[in-house]
Amino acid sequence: MRTLLTSAQMRSADQFTIVNKPIASLDLMEKAAKAFVQTFLRDEFDTNKSVAIICGKGNNGGDGLAIAHLLLANGYENLKIYIVNFSKKQSDDFAINLQRIEETRCKKTIVNQASDLKNLKADLIIDAILGSGLNKPLSGEFEALVQAINKLNKKVYAVDIPTGFFAEGKLAKDYNGIKAYKTICFQRPKINFFFPESAMATEKYEVVDIDLDEAFIQKQEADFYLVEENDIENILRPRKLFSHKGTYGHALIIAGNSNTMGAALLSSAACLRAGAGLITACIPQGGFTALNATLPEVMALPRDEYTRIGNPKKYQAIAIGPGLGTEAENEKLLESLIMANQAMIIDADALNILGERPDLIAKIAANSIITPHVKEFDRLFGEHDNWWDRVQTAAARARKQKIIIVLKNQYTFICLPAGKVLINPTGNPAMAQGGMGDVLTGIIAGFVAQRYSVTDAAILACYIHGKAGDYLAHEQFVVTASQVAARISKEIKVLIST
Known part of the structure; x- marks a missing residue:
């Protein structure tokens, strides 16, 4: 750093x-x-x-x-x-x-x-x-x-x-x-x-x-650090002989709704290409055909108004929120996981639910990762009229609750429980497209599933997500979330081979 x-x-x-x-x-x-x-x-x-x-x-x-x-x-x-x-x-x-x-x-x-x-x-x-x-x-x-x-x-x-x-x-x-x-x-x-x-x-x-x-x-004591490529190379682990799908963990992606199955597919695809050994997508029954046709490697868990996650501890990573919807049944599902003290990656509609449930925000389990953009962040923690104060609030809340806050922007701020703020330098304006956050959530879940620490998972995911977008932006005016998801595994290979 x-x-x-x-x-x-x-x-x-x-x-x-x-x-x-x-x-x-x-x-x-x-x-x-x-x-x-x-x-x-x-x-x-x-x-x-x-x-x-x-x-x-x-x-x-x-x-x-x-x-x-x-x-x-x-x-x-x-x-x-x-x-x-x-x-x-x-x-x-x-x-x-x-x-x-x-x-x-x-x-x-x-x-x-x-x-x-x-x-x-x-x-x-x-x-x-x-x-x-x-x-x-x-x-x-x-x-x-x-x-x-x-x-x-x-x-x-x-x-x-x-x-x-x-x-x-x-x-x-x-x-x-x-x-x-x-x-x-x-x-x-x-x-x-x-x-x-x-x-x-x-x-x-x-x-x-x-x-x-x-x-x-x-050696100077600092509050801000800039992530560099050699940090990523030092964190990434090559795959070893005799490893198998169980070695690389099981991720649960709770995402998608009748009109937003794309978010679930993007998150699941990103998780797959980040290297999780097994992935289960908890989605509405109506999304099964799309999932099976697009991502046959990903298992499906039907989600309805009565869904509860049985034995959540069997998953090495649980991500919730992309395209989820804010209906009452999804609020109950999120609440049940939070009350079970389940560490999660929380994004998108799950954050929108929390914005209406401040009582739940304080109960988010330690070692959880939340990934708000600016509007989501302010709904959670109050309005801010400048970014310095916003990042100071994020750093203070991360320290207080022992969670990681990934505050997304051109330069993403990764606020750690120790109070430090890591700045991710990758990414570009060509990536200003819908679905990018869903991809980032999937990548984080993929690395957490592989038993990287939550800090390392957040660092890796932000850097590789942006790096994939940077590669694609060399030849394209805009970069889509699907393209970034498809590029993730190649970027990991380049970084791990350096």
Whole structure:
């Protein structure tokens, strides 16, 4: 897992590296500038374009000046620097890099007020005004300056973080900072880049290595961690000789209704391809033909208004909810399992039932996994007007109830009983199609059935689900849930063979 640090912790990592590498802070700034420029030149290789670099007088501005020096050396002759002079304070490294720029042919303008930018004309803008230490919204001349930049409607590259954006913490709906095309950030992504509100500040981001001390960073106590592919490779277990269907467990999928049998089929197919040895689908009698025709490997258990799961402990995994319906008989079935202290994977309509039964939410068994999307989550735990608070609530509830909450989004947050939040990086907008959650539920059930821990099952399922979608999205504008389900086993094979 890659440790994600707060802005204060990243400054500590800078200082630790400077002292223990050892390396001068100015040389570290130069490393950052080189890493930025290397990525920038890959994107913007036409050196005939004009570039405006807008620099504050702190270390972010010092980065901007170092970047200007390197762009000049790489053939960008139509380049101009704007120094934002809203404060007398300046960092030492900024002052040194400013002196270096004075010795070049680069044009320079002092910006004493936002209106001084009115004559700015450039194809590209590099934002190096304010760094990651900001903890309150922009105001005064800084706000006016940023609004003037945004009104230019130019392609903006932000140095480490867009000016006005918070690296972590609650993000306001009325964001008034830089709206960047791309942020090139140093060593680690900012935690808030994984929240949907970040789309207001940057369309995309890329992380560049500036050779900070990784051992120090990984040792830091953190609340957020980024799942990486090597984590998945380390968790996955190859199938062994002499194993049989019983080795890989029995999963029960309680899903589907008269009009939503597709959800049951998708979950069952995903569970099958994730590797469960036996699968039983608890579905309405009217769905048997569809199940037998589509998934002959999956057994059927008829579900009616009197259904109770006899001896649920014989199943290594029970998933409930996809396409289930919220009828009274399904509510009674869910309640009976919860009251029996049965750990489950709970999704979709089962979550909708819980949204109307807050008395049952607190009784969900430890080691259960619930997989809400944003609306389902807020129905369960109250309305939230921002994602930071929503994830904090999810982390607190996971810790309190000893369950795992998989809060689904572009980046899925896996909230663990220990209080940590793991961020899954795979998946893409092409997967914004119905049935994707049903597939994810099936994959989780498949791994739990194989006796992976519930934590490992959630990590594996989220990563592989998104990875399958990423593979398919290379050649398709949209990706369907059926296609993702069909791809799961192949992705597992690729990961386990690496």
